[in-house]
Amino acid sequence: MKNFAVILAVDEKMGLGKGNALPWRLSRDMQRFREVTIPAAEGKLNAVVMGRRTWESLPAKFRPLPGRINVVLSAQTGLALPDGVSRAGSLDEALVLLTARADVADIFIIGGGVVFAEAVQHPACNKIYLTRIAGDFSCDVFFAPLSADFKLLRSSEEFKENSLSFQFQDFERL
Ligand SMILES: NC(=O)c1ccc[n+]([C@@H]2O[C@H](COP(=O)([O-])OP(=O)(O)OC[C@H]3O[C@@H](n4cnc5c(N)ncnc54)[C@H](OP(=O)(O)O)[C@@H]3O)[C@@H](O)[C@H]2O)c1
Incomplete structure (x- = not known):
């Protein structure tokens, strides 16, 4: 199974x-998101994997x-998605399906x-692209403290x- 990266802002x-x-x-953060997730090896596309709520x-x-292959995670087998967008019933199912595709370069997990x-608990997660934003935005969804x-x-x-x-920070799994 291919390794993957996670990209997020907190x-x-x-x-x-x-x-x-x-x-x-933040347009500069959206630009970074595109700069990290779009460029792919010639003839291939990167994949972005997201939860159903993030898709919505x-x-x-x-x-x-x-410019990216979109995969939505959901347990709902009847979830309506546009042509070309795949559903996967688990993270591993998404990784297996994307690893098997010759047209996929890198895999990014994009939330939520x-x-x-x-x-980030998955052994195939080897990189985290983090944007740290100063301030408290009264969020209702949180990221766990980053593991050592x-x-x-x-x-x-x-x-x-x-x-x-x-600020942008890049982390790699030891
Ligand atoms: N700051 C950032 O970088 C960033 C990035 C992305 C999103 N967000 C924010 O995050 C929030 C959304 O996050 P969230 O935690 O509420 O939802 P989420 O992670 O986007 O989606 C959760 C849904 O995804 C599906 N899902 C998740 N894990 C799955 C698995 N292993 N197997 C099958 N299905 C799975 C389930 O869908 P079903 O219920 O259909 O089964 C679940 O209800 C929004 O506020 C969004 O704006 C922030």
Whole structure:
């Protein structure tokens, strides 16, 4: 089974979202999300795997996320999804199906809270791309404290946008 990376943004309380939406809007962070998840080996596409609630939180005009193979995790076998978007009934099912596809380059787990919690415990998770945003956004979904298995590889400079400060950090599993 292929390894995968997790990509997420958190506030200072490790908050991820509120009311099934992102409580911030940072174009530089969205740019980083595209820069990390889109570029793929020639002739292939990367895959993004997300929970059903995160899929539903994406504005209709942004889904499926373009230039990437979209997979939605859900136990609902009858879940209606557009052509080209796959459902998987478990994280392992998604990883097996994507590993078997010759047209898939890298796999990214893109949320939300339920899926991140399982993903970072998974032995095939070898990288975390984290955006740390200063401030408390009264979130209702949280990320667990990062396990000591993950070592900080690099931190970016601090960015500022809409009076918010944030920083990108890359972690790798030891
Ligand atoms: N800050 C960030 O980086 C970031 C990124 C993404 C999302 N978010 C935020 O996170 C929140 C959504 O997160 P959430 O925790 O509520 O929901 P979620 O993780 O997006 O989705 C949960 C749903 O996914 C399905 N699911 C999860 N794990 C599964 C598994 N192992 N096997 C089969 N199905 C599985 C289930 O769907 P069924 O009920 O259909 O079975 C479950 O109800 C929103 O506020 C969103 O904006 C934040």
